[in-house]
Amino acid sequence: MTTLDEIHSIVHALLQSATREDLLQVCxxxxxxxxxxxxxxxxxxxxxxxxxxxxEKSxxxxxxxxxxxxKTLKATPSPDPTEMPSNSQQSASTTTAAVTTGPIFRREYKIFGQIGDVGQKDKITFLSLMHQIEAGLAKGYKEREVVEGVIRAINPASRLRSxxxxxxxxxxxxxxxxxxSHYRESDATELYYQLSRARQEVKETPQEFLIRTMDLQQKVLFVSKEVTAGPKYEAAQVRAMFLHSLQTGFRSEIVRIDMRPYLQDPTVVDEELLEKLNIAASxxxxxxxxxHSSKHVTVSSLANSSESESEAPKTPTPSFPKPNPLAEDVRELKTQVAALVCALQTRGNISADQTQRNPRPRGPxxxxxxxxxIEQGVGxxxxxxxxxxxxxxxxxxxxxxxxxxLLPRDKQ
Known part of the structure; x- marks a missing residue:
């Protein structure tokens, strides 16, 4: 089966030898x-x-x-059939042209997404950007082409692009x-600490917590591989901490019990964890x-039974009000509080009136x-x-x- 790169090379080779009429048909x-x-x-x-x-986006x-x-270029007849090479020669020349001119016709390397500033919404993540860079290198793009593609993906108004x-x-x-540095990514030690302290939040589902923990695990491994200085963490060590954080981080005890056999297996894969967690959460x-439905049914049945009892005919019995000493005490206490509040308000009004009066003028x-x-200054x-x-x-x-x-003090 012909691949996309091969058919690109074949079309390029056919266009090199196409006439104006052939190109008009292609147009x-x-x-x-x-x-x-x-x-x-x-x-x-x-x-x-x-x-x-x-x-490209089709x-x-x-x-x-x-x-x-x-099909269009191969179906076009040649102006001079006697000068046409044989089938073997034509296939060989097409293959040679495809090999020699293939890279010229290769598509431009692009980054899907935009590299925005800090705090900008809908920007590509750091791990996604690194994945696309690695994928471009694996497809055969040169390092300079990848660098240019990354620069073109940066926001044009950003100082980073400039x-x-x-x-x-x-x-x-x-x-x-x-x-x-632009993404302000944490180092391996801080990411490993976040992984060890990971727990399910109040408004977070078990599936979301698992995805977040898996992302932290990948970040720790990626940063440990990228950096040249500082501590590095082995894959087995990070995996053990990942499973331990999951085992102690779920909020539901039932989910924890159901997932315990899988979390104690160091060889379990992420896909199996997602599948088993989805079943346990369901x-x-x-x-x-x-x-919840059983509680609702119980309450409804009790309400219906009370209504049926109330609807049943009952013989009238004389009812006498029973004295309630607590109600009497509460009523008396309310009366005393009201009287105290009234007295305080009255006193407050009196004091306010006194303060509003002009003070009596005093002499010097x-x-x-x-x-x-006094005149000598020795008063x-x-x-x-x-x-x-x-x-x-x-x-x-x-x-x-x-x-x-006045009498002296000792004679008074």
Missing amino acids: ALAEIEGEGKTTHALLRQVRRYLCSDEV EDEGFSVLQQMV YLEGKPTLTLVDVRRVLR HETERQQKL ARRWGCQRC DHCRHCFRCGSPDHLIRQCTSGNDSG
Whole structure:
């Protein structure tokens, strides 16, 4: 069976020897306008069409289009049959042309997705980008082609693209290091710690928790292989920690018990874990639904029985209200609280009215000492009567202006 690369080479070899009429038929097949153009322009236009996104993004990656072109070019008769080479010579020349000119017709290396800035939504992840780089190298693309494809996938408005395009010499190793810093990827030790502390969140399903833990496992292995400095973790060690985190991280005890035999097997594969976990989670969900429905049925049956009992005819019996001491205490307590609240509000209103009144004006503060000491500036040390200035008595014993005066403290 002819592969896509082989049929690309065959079409390229046939186009090299095609005439203008052949190229016009190919343009008509591809619905390309070719009237009034030279042979070289037609050839360039057909090649551009085969490398376009319309052909590459089709379901068969343009395989059916190439087959139609091969049939059209091979069905076109040659102008001089006597000069046509034999079948063996023609096949040999076609094969030689395919080998020599095949790489010229190869499609351009592209990264599916965009490398955006930090925090940008819908950007390609770091592991997906590294996977596409490895896939491009495995398909035979040169290192420089891969580097150019990575640069073209970066957001045109990003400073990262401007920086990479400005570097004169840029290797794939340098691009990997720059992208790792741009994505702010953690080192192997931090990722291994996250793997050891992984647990199922409250709003996370068991399947989502397993996928997240599997992603952490792959990141630890990838970073351990990429970095040259720092600790590295072996695959067996990371696998053992992965299984241990799963065994102790599920929130449901039933799921933990069902998955324990598989998690204790170090040779279990991820696909089998996904399958068994899906079965265990489905059983747990079904069990919860059954328990919920049984509780609902029990409550409904009790309600129906109470309704049937209430609907049944009963003989009227005299009923007397029973005293409830607790209700009486609560009622009395409410009354006391209401009275206390009313009293506090009244007191608060009175105090507010008092504070709103203007304070009574007071005269100037009297200075210490008699008039003579005040004038001399020694009022603080005055021991005279403040009224008459006599050193024999104080103002409370002064009789000046007072017939009786005040008695001394020891005679009162």
